[in-house]
Amino acid sequence: MPRPGRNTYSDQKPPYSYISLTAMAIQGCPEKMLPLSEIYKFIMDRFPYYRENTQRWQNSLRHNLSFNDCFIKIPRRPDQPGKGSFWALHPSCGDMFENGSFLRRRKRFKVMMTSDHLAPSKTSEAAHYLQQHAKLRLSALAATGTHLPQMSSYNLGVSQPSTFKHPFAIENIIAREYKVPGGLAFSTMQSMSAGYPLHNQLTTSWPHMYSTSVIDSAAPISMASSDYSAYGVPIKSLCHGGQTLPAIPVPIKPTPASVLGLSALPHHIPAFLSNSPQSMSPTSPQTATSQSSPATPSETLTSPSTFQSVAVH
């Protein structure tokens, strides 16, 4: 229907709901959490469609952040300048788009609401996790070489927590190749770092995706330009502070506690499985996808399991 062969494609609304867009943004950043403004930026950078009517969609997006339990708010450190909090994904929101549609989730993610208030501490676990996450990255960075090399930092962040990739990881959303059960994490990694398949049959192609300069090449969704580095470096800013903590520990969600236990691990295997892994390995230089991360995921992995969420109706 639309007219192919024209950049006009960019005018079209991307086949993603605000929820998925936001999830992409969050998962796409190394810290797994972003302030509102960065989420906006992320979306606008990649989807030209959203460069207009900002007032409208941003309001909607904000509404989504507050309304959906799958997003948690993480307060900023008091000493950290800036407005607003950070937004992260609830650790147990799982694969909300299992059905393959990024427009409509199978079920709305709702944090379990136990009649009696639960220990508020439960909620904070999420933050803890994030914190941990960031911490790990930090140390990793420190180890490699303080001044984070833009790219590697990304890789680290992604491949670090022993493949505990959120189903939401952009790699999974954009390049929904699928995830390997346990075996050849190899090709998976490869395909991931190789950039998402811009032209696979997921939806014929991603006309909506505006590949600025080189997004595709190596940095899938994360920072590809200086633009993004604004936040690709929170670590840095944090470091200079002297302490190791990322943004802040406790997330605050109006929602009561949640007790969850890794609700069913997503083992979805999208239909696109048949796709070639590296659809079109563009120019994937560096990467190397090394799994050299020495980090001990011990806690990292376990913590999230403390959460309990439920897809409630």
Next chain:
DNA sequence: CCCTGTTTATTGCCGG
């Protein structure tokens, strides 16, 4: 004041 969040209401669409 503008940005960030929260909340309520309305409407359209999709899937069961």
Next chain:
DNA sequence: CCGGCAATAAACAGGG
């Protein structure tokens, strides 16, 4: 057809 999800509008509180 009905219920649930998503998009949009809009009012409103709080903060820098």
